[in-house]
Amino acid sequence: MQFRVEALDQHYGSAQVLRHVDLTIAPGECMAVLGRNGAGKTTLLKCIMGVLAPTSGRVLLDELDATSWSPNRRSHAGLAYVPQGREIFSELTVGENIEAAARAHGTYGTAAMEDAIGVFPVLREMWKRSGGALSGGQQQQLAIARALVTEPKLLILDEPTEGIQPNIVAAIKEVLTSLKGRISILLVEQYLDFAIDVADAFLILSRGTIIEAGRAEAMSREHLTRHIAV
Numbered sequence: 001m002q003f004r005v006e007a008l009d010q011h012y013g014s015a016q017v018l019r020h021v022d023l024t025i026a027p028g029e030c031m032a033v034l035g036r037n038g039a040g041k042t043t044l045l046k047c048i049m050g051v052l053a054p055t056s057g058r059v060l061l062d063e064l065d066a067t068s069w070s071p072n073r074r075s076h077a078g079l080a081y082v083p084q085g086r087e088i089f090s091e092l093t094v095g096e097n098i099e100a101a102a103r104a105h106g107t108y109g110t111a112a113m114e115d116a117i118g119v120f121p122v123l124r125e126m127w128k129r130s131g132g133a134l135s136g137g138q139q140q141q142l143a144i145a146r147a148l149v150t151e152p153k154l155l156i157l158d159e160p161t162e163g164i165q166p167n168i169v170a171a172i173k174e175v176l177t178s179l180k181g182r183i184s185i186l187l188v189e190q191y192l193d194f195a196i197d198v199a200d201a202f203l204i205l206s207r208g209t210i211i212e213a214g215r216a217e218a219m220s221r222e223h224l225t226r227h228i229a230v
């Protein structure tokens with residue numbers, strides 16, 4: 001999917017949180033959005049997913065204007081969102097979390113569903129446990145698998161490594177790397193080394209404005225650090 005955001009503005013009351021944000025993600029590429037706490041990263045993802053209506057600007061999926069679409073319609077058009085803090089159903093089992101997403105997207109019982117589950121073997125081991133009984137890292141893996149069950153064209157992740165043990169961070173990195181080429185990824189991340197290993201392009205947000213955008217190979221670690229260091 002060719003994904004584009006055009007001149008996005010967003011306000012909370014009188015406070016402007018996003019200013020004229022433009023971005024393009026090429027098919028099969030991963031774009032990482034970096035920025036300090038409060039820069040507007042989550043707000044940007046919510047506008048892209050349709051959870052928030054932007055004040056102005058457009059969201060384009062393969063050049064189709066999706067700005068007025070509901071989150072559900074965007075999801076069926078190929079966007080999948082793994083929110084910050086994961087938001088799995090903690091009362092439901094691992095299996096029920098995944099099967100609910102699969103039923104909603106017509107992939108229940110298909111190879112696509114099995115492939116998505118197989119991405120993190122721990123999920124089969126924990127299949128009958130309630131989501132709330134999983135560790136933070138396992139919940140993140142569940143949230144990602146649940147997104148993959150919908151066969152997304154663009155996978156959107158908000159700080160997937162936040163508060164997660166290193167071995168699971170490594171497993172998530174491997175999965176995102178292997179997904180690239182087949183689907184596009186929009187990754188909000190504050191863990192710079194993780195982002196550097198996965199991203200093809202970077203965008204740096206500061207107080208709602210893009211202050212830097214470019215190809216990963218054109219940006220050194222030192223350069224990126226300087227922009228996001230507190």
Ligand SMILES: Nc1ncnc2c1ncn2[C@@H]1O[C@H](COP(=O)(O)OP(=O)(O)OP(=O)(O)O)[C@@H](O)[C@H]1O
Binds near residue numbers: 012040043044084
């Ligand atoms: N519902 C809301 N109402 C009012 N202000 C909000 C709301 N949500 C976020 N904000 C403010 O908007 C700004 C951007 O918040 P946002 O959550 O998008 O930042 P972020 O870059 O995701 O931060 P973090 O790194 O902490 O997740 C912050 O100043 C925040 O306090």
Ligand SMILES: [Mg+2]
Binds near residue numbers: 041042043084158
């Ligand atoms: Mg955030």
